[in-house]
Amino acid sequence: MTRFGIVGGGLMGHGIAVALAKAGHDVAVHDVDPRTMATFHHRVGPALAQCGVPSSRSGPIGARITTASTLDGVAREVDVIVEAVPERLEVKHQVLAALEAAAAPATPIWTNTSVLSITRVAEAMAHPGRLAGVHWWNPPYLIPLVEVAPGAHTDPRVLDDACDLLTAMGKTTVRLRRDVPGFVGNRLQFALVREALHLLDQGVCDPETIDTVMRSSLGLRWSAVGPMENADYIGLELTRDILRNLAPHLSTEGEAFPSLDKPLNEARNGRSTGEGLLPWPPGKETEVARRLGAGIRRNLARPTTVPG
Template structure:
């Protein structure tokens, strides 16, 4: 049973000690977010190679000079006010780390960056579920403003509120979920789109490149200005209901990965990191896509802040 709980500190980022556990793609970017907001940040990873890569990347990011890099977990979490778990999406790995952290840092708020697992399931591994909350950032975490804040069944509402205030103070835009569900909001919407996209390719309707063209040049631009629910009202709910009554029975309903996706993974053709997947990934393509994405997100971030 949890012992007496220490009061939460004021959510002034510069006065909080923050530990980020995991120095991969998401972890080092999250560390950069809080460092840029003035917080002393300790970035932990058991891999010296991952820490060195993170050090090289953060050296190019403004305001990230306040990050301390360590392969010592105790050094990272001792006296931390907020511990963010950002390790790979493997339940056992997360559970083992959370179990260790919650014993060693009982006064800290512990947040998980899981993109899919229910917070209540992960909370089974922590000492005090009242201080455990989901804080799901999006890649790249330093450029995409939104963070999904999800309480588990045992999370104290004050913890979720505090987490949201800390994120706001760090320049992020938190949204609070009312229920703890797998995938939260964004990933459920994103995977619904992916399910239908893979089903269309599996059925021979079109090629993967056609899917991307249709999204980017039809409803994609509209989504940057008008969200799907506002657009439903805008076009008329009566029209939407009529289309759904006819169309929904014809949409994909698979409850596991599509045959195409499963085959590509089995062949170790998993996309960019192996050089091939749905498409071929040459160094030139990799550079072009990365540059295009970064430029778009930076421009969007500048426009939003302005």
């Protein structure tokens, strides 16, 4: 059993707490926002239920998750600290500096940044060797993958220990050789999102069509055969021919995303405002959350190899 302290009890912080507790670890969570703390256990219960384990706060798994009213409460007397505060460099710097002031110098810190460079996240730290990029996927108690990456100064033993611990929990752990914004998963994901927005901007199709194409083709294929294995499967010659013909037409945009700017300028942010690229009528949020959880569980239940 490892004792974890988590800073940030939002979407990822509460989900990571559930994943860790489910694997037998003790977790203390602190959030600066009193409302987030007040709703914390109300969010943990349904997440435990989604894992098919007892969801009560006093049950065998729920009781492993506690809340702490101060940052000190998640920095002292823990074996590993998880940082899950918003994706803004200045917030990460402030929280990491405060954590270092409270924690023992050797306590490893895992940052759950999605796309920031681990080296840059560590810039505010006195002991950057203790910081590892440990990127979970939402919901962390269902999605198997965790990506582990170094910053320029990360102690390799911190990465070794993180990989061992996550693997022992049953997570699919991948370790990157160097620091790269977005790890592997988000680079692939947002290359695809950028191209989808480009298709919208070019008037090729509507947002519903993008989701239909994805869910009825690539979404099915890629959970069974990844893009590298598929390149070999169709042949590298065909893969190169396709790329030579197609790559010049793909988006390389780095700044302007009109299909996002238009709704955002009209205060349409998606789920949270009732409309975004798509309409979000009442009840859709719950339906999407259920469909997402059920879809992931269905895929995980499928065998990855089939008898010859």
